Amino acid sequence: MIIPHPILGPRDAQEFVYLGDASLIDRPDGMTAGIEVFHDYLYNRDNPAGLHRELWYHEQGDRSWLVVTRDTVTHEIVSAELARDVARARGRSK
Amino acid sequence: MRYSGLRVIAEALTGHKGWKPVWRDPAPQAAYDYVIVGGGGHGLATAYYLAKEFKQARIAVLEKGYLGGGNVGRNTTIIRSNYLLDGNEPFYEFSLKLWEGLEQDFNYNAMVSQRGIINLIHTDAQRDAFTRRGNAMILNGADAEMVSRDQLRAMYPFLNFDNARFPIKGALMQRRGGTVRHDAVAWGYARGADMRGVDLIQNCEVTGMRIENGRILGVETTRGFIGAKKVGVAVAGSSSRVMAHAGMRLPIESHVLQAFVSEGLKPLIDGVMTFGAGHFYVSQSDKGGLVFGGDIDGYNSYAQRGNLPVIEDVAEGGMALMPMIGRARLLRMWGGIMDMSMDGSPIIDRTSVDGLYFNGGWCYGGFKATPASGWCFAHLLATDQPHPTATAYRFDRFLKGLMIDEKGQGAQPNLH
Amino acid sequence: MADAWKSLTALGHDTARTVTVGPYRITERDDVALASVALRRGQDQAFAAAAAKAGVPLPPPLQSASGTPYGAFWVTPDMWFVTAPFASHEDIVAHLKPVFGAAASITEQTDAWVCFDLSGPALTAWMERLCNVDLAVVPDGYATRTMMDHLGVYLLKQGADAVRLFGPRSSAQSLLHALEVAAASLA
């Protein structure tokens, strides 16, 4: 697969390490959320057959974490964004 | 019709005119007591044991494609019970015992062949870990033994003992491990279930679930609605897709695992072997092909195919372990979709919907589990109680912190 | 400062050497000081101004820039690897910290890497046996991270027949071996 890196352009997926569903961005706050909320966050997945937003790390590249939107049936990659930008857009900060 | 050597001879002498269809192609009835979704190994085994052991009437298996077309038809055929953790080992040992009696049980030669499985050891830490494992196996009534480097060399002199990047120091061996002719497992169970009146319905895809007041009434399919008192889902690889019909999200991701077979070669490797310093495991089929594989590709996929980096990684492992295979040729590669669960272990449990039961999350260990999975799922469906060897395979183990994490990788499915 | 301290090159020699395979040359460089210079959050202006004042180039992604004494190539958002002559800038952090003050996080990287200068005809044919960089089309000054022999390597294209590599120091010998073997299959 080739990942369209938002900074570096097309890059071989071989350079990346996969983590999983981009919903992992939405980590609950440990001081307010309890076990049930964390359990759902960490363990349950939509696991769609189709478009999937997912986290990839450019380990053998520029070390950026990306959110890649990819079709899990065809492996076609629709887009890739910096995960940091996505996280900020979802309200994450410090 | 009962199969035997005499029958084969008799048919040979009379032109093979007497062989009957191995299963019927019945039209779906309006309703069943039990509907099993998924005509792969686990679904067929479930139906078989339900019909045979629990004497239940009116059972159907719904298969979206052809019988045995799931992972039972695309795996590397290994059976073993060399598990570490309490939640797993009794179950897989139960499965291995069922394998050992399977041919007699369903009168079909699935070629269960216990030629031994060897896990190679390359470091002292690995030896410690495999010692822990071997002892856990023995405490569970399974067999395990340590094989020294010299013993191993006598068994497999062609391994890279003298020029290895990571030296081979010995192995953990389970002699009762081995291989089975995978398609025959599906066919044997299908035949046995069919003979006991189970309707095996091919080309029948579940497209929805009818649930009222928290209770399942049946399933919508491409061949119409089929009512059911109880529905058991055994569709590993597609678990999330099917259970989404019931509004459930699962602790499962679907991943592709590639597997490979070489051209047919004269006998070379007797048992099953796993490399401990790279991603490579291998056995040789009765036809002579080296059947081998490695790690999953690592990204969510429903594509039943993988990519080059993993193929190369597997080949590198193979060449590092046994440099004699350089001139053997890889003949065919394929991919299966794995239910990769959050701790690497399966789920056989009731669900939040009354009458809906789930069997999945087999990661890439599903084939060897087929008999016990079928038996335990049948047990659960018939009695509403988990089978004693499968009590740990609950959904709520993640909520309660009772994960069964053989590899110690945590909640990241692609690492299991 | 360290006259009394004898150093070894990444390849384990007293002095850097050149290996020749046919027309291909691999020269270890132990005379390049290296530091990572990372922008601290919210310090963009001060950072840029400091860099400009001290002549530290800050090339955009996929590029390297040379200069005296400082050269640089981009490594990750808001971080560059800055080079300087080892003889004059051995303690490169001590040189750069006063330049950037609180605007940057600076870390010595000199000895984290082995530096090889590669030269010879048809470098493309050589490199394509090692990594998937499309060397034939990328411009001079191109800088990227890539994989060679399972190792993460920074590759800087310095001309049609010149490439500089920064590879992990601990694997210097393995990387050299891979370079030699690939050259031999062309030579």
Add this chain to the structure above:
Amino acid sequence: MSQSHRIAGGQIDRSTTLRFSFDGASYAGHPGDTLASALLANGVRLMGRSFKYHRPRGPLSAGSEEPNALVHLRSGARQEPNTRATVAELFDGLTATSQNAWPSLRFDAMAINDRLSSFFTAGFYYKTFMWPAAFWEKVYEPIIRRAAGLGALTREDDPDSYDKAFAHCDLLVIGAGPAGLMAALTAGRAGVRVILADEDFRMGGRLNAEVLTIGGQAGGDWAAGVVAELASLPNVRLMARTTVVGAFDAGIYAAVERVSDHLPVPLPGKPRQTLWRIYSKRAIVAAGATERPIAFENNDRPGIMLAGALRAYANRWGVAVGDRVAIFTNNDDGLRSAADLTAKGVQVVAVIDSRTDGPLLPGIRHLRGAQVIDSTGRLGLSGITVRLATGQTETIACTALGVSGGWNPNINIHSHHRARPEWRADIAAFVPGQGGPAGLIAAGAAAGHLSTYGALAGGHVQALAVLESLGITATAGDLPKAEDAPLNLSPLWHVPHGKGRAWIDQQNDVTVKDVKLAQQENFTSVEHLKRYTTLGMATDQGKTGNVIGIAVMAELTGRAIPETGTTIYRPPYTPVAMGALAGRSRGKEFKPFRLTPSHKWASEQGAIFVEVGNWLRTQWVPKPGETTWRESVDREVLATRRSVGICDVTTLGKIDIQGTDAAAFLDKVYCNTFSTLAVGKCRYGLMLREDGMVFDDGTTARLAEHEYVMTTTTANAVTVFRHLEYCRQVLWPDMDVQIISTTEAWAQYSVAGPNARKLLEKVVDQDISDAAFPYMGAGSVTLGGLRGRLFRISFSGELAYEVAVPARYGDALMRRLMAAGAEFDAVVYGTEALGVMRIEKGHVAGGELNGQSSALNMGLGKMVSKKKDSIGMVLSQREGMTRADGYRLVGVKPADPKGVLQAGSHFLEVGAPVELASDGGWLTSKVYSPHLGCDIALGYLKAGDQKIGRRMRAVNFLTGTDTLVDIVSPHFFDPDGERFRG
């Protein structure tokens, strides 16, 4: 025999004679020959035996689809099993031997199977060998296994090397026949980067095998001209002997270049083969079409081959396969073979044309409406039986029969992404359907355009389409004139006749009867057909047989062929040597080595190294006179505890963490608190995964207000760094934190023991007295003017420091430390002694950091701060992880000091039965403590914290070891820590 069947013409170099041997007999051939063409030229038709029935076989084809003519090529360690004689390029000195036959190819004892074939039907083994129960594995299966396989590996290491490489292009053209050449030419002239790859050693594809003309030129000459023009274009790369074997995602193709297979041995330094990873923007598959036979009784004898192959041998290689040749066809292309052979002077005794209305060939006995129903000849064809249109039968003597049942477009690569092909009735064949690999289109015969002109036009048009999609405008050019005849095929899949066997899959011996049996038993799905009969599972993957099998099944079930379906091809297109896929990664080069800066010094000391990941670490350093490793390790431990020892700890991960939020960041990633750490101090940190299990541990120092240096375990250096990047980019994207690995930048040594300070005082320029540099102190120092770092931390329990200098000075520092330590009898200690001392101190490491253990399990539960949010804090509190009877870290000593402990042993209560319910836990790590004079171990024991003082059994069934042990505190040595604070 001396090339008795060689006729005039062909693309072979008759000026040079190559000697070769097959099964010990010597023959001659010429450059340009394949092994098959050369053997056929020498009158050798018998080249192999089939898989199941051991039927005598000769080549069916002249290409890579060959199912029959498989041989052992070369000998000794270079022996290649299952090599297709039809594509093996002849070289001087080539040796080949037959396979799957004993004692010889002509007299194969296993041919008894052929006599017993009525017992060995499809799937017979599933129905038998079940009685008595134990006999399957003990008797039947071993016999079956012994008979398995085709060719043999020698079990010797492959002596050749393999390369891997990357190539990039705008357009990859797969196949250099008329379509591929035209496509490459069109795109090449337009200036885009083109790679043209072809499996053959001579580009041109079918044009090399035909006498057709293109634009008035002989086809082969036209091809050579195009190849020459392409070679002159700098933007075009020609890759002959290169088979594109697989289509992967995003336009990445795998191809195997046979660099040296046409040579006796590879030239020095050169690989045998190269695996190319071709990165393309677009690809055109112009892989042509493969002819298929027609099944009839005994249609597998040597001498019976595809009609196109028969004429290829004549046209390209100047070989007449037989002196009397017949042709059996259901289409016009078969007639072309008859015409070409006749033109070559080969006697064509009859054309058996199943059609009644085909064009009549002049001057040849053309039997229309006729079918071949049987053949004779034990080791080679001697005659055929023909059923004439009249219904009468006639026997015709012949030594070669060319069969043409039509042509299957090579949809192989197009179906690698599981695209289903489409049926085209006019050519009765599958063509590429929707859903193929993105960016790949088929052209020419591969797309179903079977005429030469169709191929040229297809290649041209598809190349134009590619150019347009790349944003390049190119105008259609004039195409040269070429034949454009239709196939006029009237489908005939098998000849219904009699009770004999008609082969579909020749190698696997799948016959029409087997398909019938499958249908009878309801294995009617195409997948069931394949799996039950093994149709298409041989080394040729059904290139010639699959469609026939499906057609027969369709006929039996009364379904149309497209309704019956098709199995799809999986990669690779043709089998690939494992060596090529592995490349250089084998032996010691399997993975790169990582060496520490003082590796050279350690080697000089005679250190024993151990693999730790890719690192080589000093395990121990034997001294003269020491005969066992234990002697060395004991000495290293005792000497360190007595005076001072030095250990290379460079491999521990080191990460610089800077920024104004560095402290807050560390509070998130560690379960304990770091924001309170004073500058100039360090602290042990425990890092959890989000699931609450321990991820990693290490010491992190605060070098300045906004600057920390973290250490990780050697094993987790990379994953921790990845995790930190995840935390700072994904979870807390606005934190001002910058991180960089410095693992390799610094050479770092532990100096431990009562004299550690005295030693270091001689090396370090600053005051490092306890007052100036207290326990857990950390900071920059100089050593004889050289910048360095010093940490007062102890893994051994001794007064200890870690001292670091830039890596290039690591060797010098090691030498300097040893020199300074001479007066203290300083020793070097390795990982074994390190392990002894850390276990004596009860520190967790590899065996305990197993990913399955929580802080509580390790006795470190109090480290998890609930006052702040950190990764893993919440889920570490789940009920299953906090139960009082969960595993706890304990120390273990044998009740008898001589008692033997073994890591991996399990705890059992004394007197408890040996069963799962009694399993109390296990010993995680074990060492011999020279200090205590006995084995000691750490272990995880259920409710272990409540069992201190208990006597238990530690049992290792694998070694038969059963030791009474005392459960003790894991802190065996100096539990109050007086030494390291000293």
